[in-house]
Amino acid sequence: MAEPKFGPAGNSLSFYAAGMKSTKQAPRWVKEFGLDAYEYQCGSGVIGSDANFMAVGEEARRYGIAMSLHTPYFISLSGTDPEKRLKSIEYIRKSVHAAELLGADIIVIHTGSATKISREEAVALAKDTISRALDEIDTQVIFGLETMGKVNQLGTLDEVIEICGISKRLSPVVDFGHLNARDRGGVFVTPDDYRRVFDRIGSALGSGKAERLHCHFSKIEYTAGGEKRHLTFADRVYGPEFEPLAEVIAADSLSPRIICESDGTMAEDALTMKRLTEEAASRLCPDR
Numbered sequence: 587m588a589e590p591k592f593g594p595a596g597n598s599l600s601f602y603a604a605g606m607k608s609t610k611q612a613p614r615w616v617k618e619f620g621l622d623a624y625e626y627q628c629g630s631g632v633i634g635s636d637a638n639f640m641a642v643g644e645e646a647r648r649y650g651i652a653m654s655l656h657t658p659y660f661i662s663l664s665g666t667d668p669e670k671r672l673k674s675i676e677y678i679r680k681s682v683h684a685a686e687l688l689g690a691d692i693i694v695i696h697t698g699s700a701t702k703i704s705r706e707e708a709v710a711l712a713k714d715t716i717s718r719a720l721d722e723i724d725t726q727v728i729f730g731l732e733t734m735g736k737v738n739q740l741g742t743l744d745e746v747i748e749i750c751g752i753s754k755r756l757s758p759v760v761d762f763g764h765l766n767a768r769d770r771g772g773v774f775v776t777p778d779d780y781r782r783v784f785d786r787i788g789s790a791l792g793s794g795k796a797e798r799l800h801c802h803f804s805k806i807e808y809t810a811g812g813e814k815r816h817l818t819f820a821d822r823v824y825g826p827e828f829e830p831l832a833e834v835i836a837a838d839s840l841s842p843r844i845i846c847e848s849d850g851t852m853a854e855d856a857l858t859m860k861r862l863t864e865e866a867a868s869r870l871c872p873d874r
Contacts, residue, residue, distance in 0.1 A: 593623030594852030735813025
C-alpha cells in the first residue's frame with residue numbers, strides 16, 4: 587500500500603541556516619530531515635538552466651524524493667484578454683519542460699480570477715485555456731489545478747472539480763488552508779469535514795484521484811476577502827488544524843502527497859504533519 591508523503595514548498599529558513607546554498611542540495615537535505623517530497627517553486631517564473639533542473643532531478647531520484655513544481659503565479663486560465671491566456675499556455679509549457687527535467691509528476695497551476703465576469707464565464711474560459719494547453723503540450727506530467735484562498739479568485743472546490751472533469755490529465759490540488767480562508771474559517775474542524783473533500787473528489791473524478799490527492803497545507807490568516815497571509819503551525823487563531831486530517835488519512839488508508847506552505851517553517855511543519863499522521867495510524871490502526 588502506498589504511503590502518504592510530506593515535504594516543503596521550496597526551501598525553509600532552516601535549510602539556509604544549515605549552510606545550504608543551492609536547491610541542488612535540497613533533495614538530500616529533505617531526506618535527512620525525515621521527509622520524502624519537495625515542490626520546486628517557479629512562482630516568479632521558470633528561471634534556471636536545463637542543466638540545473640536536471641541536477642536537482644538526479645538528486646531527487648538518488649534520495650527518493652517525490653517532486654512536483656509550482657507554476658508561475660501570473661498564469662490566469664480565466665483571463666478575459668486572449669493574449670494573456672496565450673501567455674499562460676506558454677508559461678505552462680515552460681513549466682512542463684522544467685518538471686520533466688526534475689522528474690516531477692505534477693505541476694500546480696492557479697486558475698485565475700473571477701472579478702470582472704461571472705463565475706460561470708470564468709470557469710468556461712479556464713476550461714478553454716487548459717484544454718488548449720492539453721492539446722498543445724504532449725507530456726505525462728499531470729496538470730494540477732489548485733483551490734484558491736481569495737473570494738474573488740476562481741478556485742472553489744466545486745469549480746476545480748468541474749474543470750478537472752474535462753480530462754484525465756487534470757487533477758485537483760486541494761489547498762486546505764485556502765479553502766478555510768476563503769470561507770473565513772471554521773471549515774475544517776472534525777475528521778468528517780476533511781473526509782467530505784476526499785469523498786466529493788472520489789465521487790466526481792474517481793477514487794484514485796481522491797486517495798492519491800496532491801495537497802497543500804498551511805495555516806492562513808484571512809479577512810473578509812479571504813486569504814491574507816500564510817502563517818506557521820504556531821498559530822492558534824486562524825487554522826485549520828491538521829490533526830483531524832491526520833485521522834482521516836490513517837483511518838481511510840489514503841496516500842496523499844502533502845506539501846507544506848508555512849511561512850518559513852515548511853520543513854518543520856511538514857515533519858509535524860508526518861508525525862501526527864504516523865501517531866494517528868498507530869492509534870487507529872494498530873494492526874495495519
